[in-house]
Amino acid sequence: MRIGQGCIGFFAELEPSVTVTEQNLADRVRYILRSNTFDITELERLRREAVPSSGENAAAEDAAPQLAKQTANVNNAVNTPVVVDSNDDGTVAQELELEQMRSTLEEAIMETRSxxxxxxxxxxxxxxxKRNRAVVRALNPMLVTYLExxxxxxxxDSILFGAALAVCRIIGAKLSTAERATGQxxxxxxxxxxxxxxxAKARALIGRLLCFxxxxxxxxxxxxVRMAFAGTNVSLSQPDITQKLTERIDDLQQRIAAWGKRIRRYTERSTRFNQNRLFQSDQKRLYKSLERPIVSGTxxxxxxxxTVAFWRSLWSEPVNHNEGPWTEVVASQCAGxxxxxxxxxxxxxxxxxxxxxPNWKSPGLDGLHHYWLKGFMVCHAVLADSFKRLSTRRRS
Structure with missing residues (x-):
């Protein structure tokens, strides 16, 4: 929807103290049409009064007071707070009051902190x-007060998670209330x-067959035993039942061996896969895991x-070390x-x-995805300052 320069000039004559653009007027018109502020008859009358024909110029001058009254009604309607996606061709993304969104945000942050x-x-x-991105952008400036x-x-992190929780509640996304595992x-x-x-079932059946x-x-x-031979035309009263029992037991034992081999094969494959992946990412950690002795924990x-006495003897008692002349050599070499x-x-x-x-990569213990760090851009300066303090403290 495009708004011409004539409409902007007409609006400037009615409200000279308000500065508007074509995009602002288009957004307001779209909101009025969607919210049904005026019925069809009223809108048609406003169009005829706003764009009079050549024979209606005199009537338009007589209708100026009534038009000013209708303009006041329009201004009252368009002053309703809305969230506008200004980067997406002015599409109205979420018609929510800012105070309600701010209340939801504050409630979510207080809940997350506790x-x-x-x-x-x-x-x-x-x-x-576009709707979800508009809600995230609307909450983004509200976080400045909390982050400061x-x-x-x-x-x-608690503030950012609370903001993410508020976005999910505003747009109606489903949230899982199940507790998350904090460990591996x-x-x-x-x-x-x-x-x-x-x-387990095969071994239990073997035990029953051996008993019989x-x-x-x-x-x-x-x-x-009858259930074990169901569908095989084997009767428990026939002369060769002992041989049938032995064959059935051997068949079950072979199946158990095959299932056990399958578990071992899958386990070995998983181990090889994890080792290959660890070799590509962290070879030192892989070698340490291979050299680490197995600790039973018993x-x-x-x-x-x-334990306290042992570590106190190492760290609490001053010791004079004689490093030797090599320390002076190293110090002289590193002086330049x-x-x-x-x-x-x-x-x-x-x-x-x-x-x-990645946006939705598996999060850490805090449960916060990278998507929220991208959307809440006001947190970048706070995170940079926190990292700077941590690095300074580590160097000192």
């Missing part, structure tokens, strides 16, 4: 739509559980008093080395690092 990391809800992956009062990285997942794969269940072959004819044992726990310039982290550095990160 919630442990493991109890935080799982944030949903949002669709990259942030004291450390933990509090900054140790769940057994489903396929391995199924195979182990098959092995040895002469145990209890009703429960007989019932299980045995008595160390005594606390003995120019010290490295201090690392200065700027907001642009943080923005560039965040830009290259």
């Amino acid at each position: 919630t442990p990391l493991e109890n935080r809800p799982r944030l949903s992956r949002l669709a990259l739509s 009062a942030s004291r450390d990285l933990c509090e900054t 997942s140790s769940a057994i794969p489903a396929w391995r559980i199924r195979i182990k269940e098959r092995i 072959r040895s002469g145990n004819t209890r009703p429960r044992i007989v019932r299980i 045995g008595p726990a160390p005594n606390q008093a003995d 080395i120019t010290p490295m310039d201090p690392v200065i982290i700027t907001p642009d550095d943080v923005a560039e690092a965040v830009r290259r990160a």
Whole structure:
């Protein structure tokens, strides 16, 4: 929807104290049409009065007071706070009052501050739509007040998570209330559980078959043996039942061996895959894991008093070390080395690092994805300042 220069001039004559652009007027007109502020008859009358024909110039002058009254109604309607996506051709992304959004944001931040990391809800992956981006951009300037009062990285992370939670609530995204695991997942794969269940059932059946072959004819044992030979035309009263039992036991034992081999093969493949991936990312860590001895973890726990005494003897008692003449040689060789310039982290550095990160990569313990660090751009300066303080403290 385009608004001509004539409309801008007409609006300037009515409201000389208000500065508008073509885009502003287009957004307001679109809002009026969508919110049904005026019915069809009223809109048609306003169009005729705004664009009079050659024979209606005199009537237009007589209708000026009524037009001013209608203009006041239009101004009251368009003054309703809305969130406008100015970067997406002026499309109205979310018709929410700013005060309601600010209240939702404050409530989410207060809730996040009092919630442990493991109890935080799982944030949903949002669709990259104009509406969702508009809500994120609307909350972005509201975070300045909270971030300026942030004291450390933990509090900054809590504020950002609260803002992400507020966005999810505003757009109606589903949130999982299940507690998140804070450590490395140790769940057994489903396929391995199924195979182990098959092995357990096969071993239990072998035990029943051996009991029946040895002469145990209890009703429960007989019932299980009959179920084992169901559909094979094998009767328990036939003369060669002992041979059939032996064949059935051998078949089950072979299946157990095959299932166990499958588990070992999958385990070895998974180990090789993890080692190859670790070799590409961190060879030192791989070699350490290969050389590390297996610790059973059994045995008595160390005594606390003995542990404190041991480390106190190492760190609390002053010791005079004789380093020898080699320290002076090293010091003289390093005297001409120019010290490295201090690392200065700027907001642009943080923005560039965040830009290259995947949006929905698996988050850390805080549950905050990179998508939110990209959307809440006001946090880049705060993060850069926090990293700068950390690096300065480490050098000192």
